[in-house]
Amino acid sequence: xxSVTQMxxxxxxxxxxxxxxxxxxxxxxxxxxxxxxQYPGEGLQLxxxxxxxxxxxxxxxxxxxxxxxxxxxxxxKGSVQxxxxxxxxxxxxxxxxxxxxxxxQGTRLTINP
Amino acid sequence: SQTxxxxxxxxxxxxxxxxxxxCTVEGTSNxxxxxxxxxxxxxxxxxxYSVGIGQISSEVPQNLSASRPQDRQFILSSKKLLLxxxxxxxxxxxLGLAGGNEQFFGPGTRLTVL
Numbered sequence: 119x120x121s122v123t124q125m126x127x128x129x130x131x132x133x134x135x136x137x138x139x140x141x142x143x144x145x146x147x148x149x150x151x152x153x154x155x156q157y158p159g160e161g162l163q164l165x166x167x168x169x170x171x172x173x174x175x176x177x178x179x180x181x182x183x184x185x186x187x188x189x190x191x192x193x194x195k196g197s198v199q200x201x202x203x204x205x206x207x208x209x210x211x212x213x214x215x216x217x218x219x220x221x222x223q224g225t226r227l228t229i230n231p
Numbered sequence: 232s233q234t235x236x237x238x239x240x241x242x243x244x245x246x247x248x249x250x251x252x253x254c255t256v257e258g259t260s261n262x263x264x265x266x267x268x269x270x271x272x273x274x275x276x277x278x279x280y281s282v283g284i285g286q287i288s289s290e291v292p293q294n295l296s297a298s299r300p301q302d303r304q305f306i307l308s309s310k311k312l313l314l315x316x317x318x319x320x321x322x323x324x325x326l327g328l329a330g331g332n333e334q335f336f337g338p339g340t341r342l343t344v345l
Binding site: 150152154159160161162163164167169207211217218219221222223224 | 263265273274275277280290321323325332333334335336337338339341
């Protein structure tokens with residue numbers, strides 16, 4: 119079945135550091151890939167997405183590229199801010215059936231000033 | 232624009248009591264609807280999903296149930312809560328492939344069972 123594996127956290131960085139959160143997936147067919155962010159006490163917000171190989175999703179300075187050859191969708195940001203502190207979830211969605219999302223376990227990111 | 236509501240925002244219930252959590256979506260028609268649970272410090276577990284009125288699929292056998300009495304209303308219920316039912320419950324919707332396939336989440340309900 120489909121699965122998503124994220125790098126284990128927590129991750130602690132200083133402000134303006136470079137961020138990478140690794141995400142790899144196992145899926146049949148050609149899934150859509152997503153990164154969601156969850157701020158404390160809130161629901162999940164879609165951060166970015168990619169629907170086919172070599173697509174690059176980007177939003178708020180974050181980027182991720184759909185790499186089919188390595189089955190990866192790593193999240194990157196060149197210079198993080200304190201306000202980026204949150205839990206980040208990688209997810210995939212089958213393009214068939216009920217489009218259920220399969221999530222990674224989440225990575226807690228803390229940015230220190 | 233579309234919005235999704237969940238209530239209540241927080242709930243504290245004794246073991247053995249019933250549960251009813253409600254989710255409604257505005258500004259769209261025929262959405263797929265989903266219930267997830269997030270245990271403390273963990274990822275998200277899909278509990279139920281629905282592709283139409285009265286159509287419910289269960290992902291995890293447990294003492295919870297779901298219903299969809301109207302197109303944009305999704306209800307999560309239990310007759311008798313267990314301690315292990317504590318968690319953060321999230322409702323989500325999608326228009327599926329036609330809408331880009333991403334799911335949009337509500338603000339969540341934090342349930343504590345004592």
